[in-house]
Amino acid sequence: MDPTLILEADHRVVERLIEQISEAEGAARTKLVEQLATTLDAHMELEERVFYPAMEPVTGPDSVDEGETEHVITRSALADVVELCPDGPGFEAALDTMQAAIDHHVKDEEDEIFVQMRSKGRGQLEEMTEPFMAKRAELGMVIDVEALAETASKDDLKAEADAAGIEATASMTKSELAGALADVAGAG
Numbered sequence: 001m002d003p004t005l006i007l008e009a010d011h012r013v014v015e016r017l018i019e020q021i022s023e024a025e026g027a028a029r030t031k032l033v034e035q036l037a038t039t040l041d042a043h044m045e046l047e048e049r050v051f052y053p054a055m056e057p058v059t060g061p062d063s064v065d066e067g068e069t070e071h072v073i074t075r076s077a078l079a080d081v082v083e084l085c086p087d088g089p090g091f092e093a094a095l096d097t098m099q100a101a102i103d104h105h106v107k108d109e110e111d112e113i114f115v116q117m118r119s120k121g122r123g124q125l126e127e128m129t130e131p132f133m134a135k136r137a138e139l140g141m142v143i144d145v146e147a148l149a150e151t152a153s154k155d156d157l158k159a160e161a162d163a164a165g166i167e168a169t170a171s172m173t174k175s176e177l178a179g180a181l182a183d184v185a186g187a188g
């Protein structure tokens with residue numbers, strides 16, 4: 001599957017967790033923050049180890065520098081959130097700061113990097129798919145079906161499902177296509 005679609009689904013999961021964190025309290029908030037830290041750490045490691053090196057010939061070295069610098073900013077903001085969780089003074093401000101850093105970075109990736117990769121980096125995307133999925137397995141990352149269905153178009157999901165050899169895709173809903181793709185990716 002196109003790694004950019006999977007990374008976008010990860011982004012939707014992170015955004016959902018941040019929303020849940022701002023509404024939760026006490027132990028529930030701590031649990032969600034731990035989940036966010038694990039998810040974000042794995043996502044950034046995956047990008048730094050596999051995606052960014054593979055995108056460099058397409059998007060240029062400056063985009064890799066920018067991505068890595070924004071990850072440093074995100075890690076530092078995340079560390080503040082973890083430290084102040086669940087109700088330390090300034091927790092809300094730390095959460096807002098982290099959210100702003102993540103929103104900016106996600107916009108850079110989705111509106112620029114991923115768009116460039118899909119238009120002129122198809123070969124690199126295909127080449128990186130195997131190491132990308134292997135790294136996800138190593139990091140224990142799963143594809144969130146709901147997030148994938150939310151972020152990808154039905155046409156994209158159907159094309160990916162057809163390419164993956166999934167049958168009867170024409171009669172499937174968006175969620176069914178996302179679910180079938182996540183199953184194939186998990187089994188692969």
Ligand SMILES: [Fe+2]
Nearest residue numbers: 007043047109
């Ligand atoms: Fe990302």
Ligand SMILES: [Fe+2]
Nearest residue numbers: 047067105109
């Ligand atoms: Fe990133």
